[in-house]
Amino acid sequence: MRDATDADGLTVGQASKRLGVTVRALHHWDEIGLARPSLRTASGYRLYTAGDLERLQRIVVYREVGLGLDRIQAVLDDATADVPAALRAQRAQVAERIDRLQQLSAGLDRMIDAHEHGLLLTAEQQAEIFGPQWNPEWLAQARQRYGGTTQWRQYAERSASRSPEEWQAITEAVAGVDRALADAMDAGVAPGSPEANRLVERHREIFSSYFPLTRQMQVCLGRRYEADPGFAAHYDGIRTGLATWFRRAVDASARAHGIDPDTATWE
Known part of the structure; x- marks a missing residue:
């Protein structure tokens, strides 16, 4: 030098x-x-x-x-x-990276959509899966009411990756546990009994398909099923008195797990 x-x-x-x-x-x-x-x-x-x-x-x-x-x-x-060979190999890697980024971009679009709308299903798919009584406007109302909550974020993120077939399976599972609850009430199953507790746990597991549902949260949900006219009408439409029977069953199951239903909070 x-x-x-x-x-x-x-x-x-x-x-x-x-x-x-x-x-x-x-x-x-x-x-x-x-x-x-x-x-x-x-x-x-x-x-x-x-x-x-x-x-x-x-x-x-x-x-x-x-x-x-x-x-x-x-x-x-x-x-x-061999410079061209090195550059061709690098181009192949870049093409793979572009494909991954495009997939990531599509996933982010779905995530944004799910956070903003709740479901990535057309109105026709919603009616087919959830039944003719389903009102697509309920999603907008739910987002307006719960959009800032952890549960809405969890629900949206699961929704973003969920197919119509998966939603159909969840809907059928929910309908199945509703029927099982009604049959148990008809059969005189007492809240707090092992059979009732199993049904309460089954309900909690299936409902956790939407977002993780703790036992305390389930207590709050059971009270809402009984007190809210819309929810009460749904459950009492399956069996008269089912909303109250289910709330009592959830309360009894909570007590068995050391939870006081009277002080349970949404957590």
């Missing part, structure tokens, strides 16, 4: 600005022997010549397309290196 004047080349800072890379990167490339400045001034400043800058520009281009520094050094310094 011969002595030079500032007019003979660019300093590290000047090269950094010219190439759009950091001074730290240039220092690192110098340290590993990838791109060293050819000149040094009498005062000790390193200078990059026009030839150095050409090499640096090639490094920047290869780095932008994803080649690692070791691979870049081999391409630049190995006279036998």
Whole structure:
């Protein structure tokens, strides 16, 4: 490395600005022997010549397309290196990365949609799965009321990855446990009995398909089933008195797990 004047080349800072890379990167490339400045001034400043800058520009281009520094050094310094083959291999990796990013983008679109709308089903699919009594406007009302809650976020994130077939299976499971509750009430099963407790647990597990439902939350839900006219009408439409029987069964099951139904909160 011969002595030079500032007019003979660019300093590290000047090269950094010219190439759009950091001074730290240039220092690192110098340290590993990838791109060293050819000149040094009498005062000790390193200078990059026009030839150095050409090499640096090639490094920047290869780095932008994803080649690692070791691979870049081999391409630049190995006279036998097959540069087109290296670039084709890198292009294949870039294509795979683009495909993954496109899938990620589609997943994010579904997640956004689910957070904003609750279900990623058409009105026709909703009617087919949930029945003719289903009102799609209920989702907008639910989001307006619960959109800021943890449970809505959990529900939306599950909804984003759920297919119509999966929703159909959940709907059938909910209908099945409702029928089982009604049959148990008809058969005189007492709240707090082992059979009633099993049904309460089955209800909690199935309902957790929407969001994780704790026993305390289930107590709150049971009270709402009984007190809310809409929910009460649904359950009493299955069997008269079912909303109250279910609330009593949930309360009894909660007590068996050390929970006081009178002080249970949504947590």
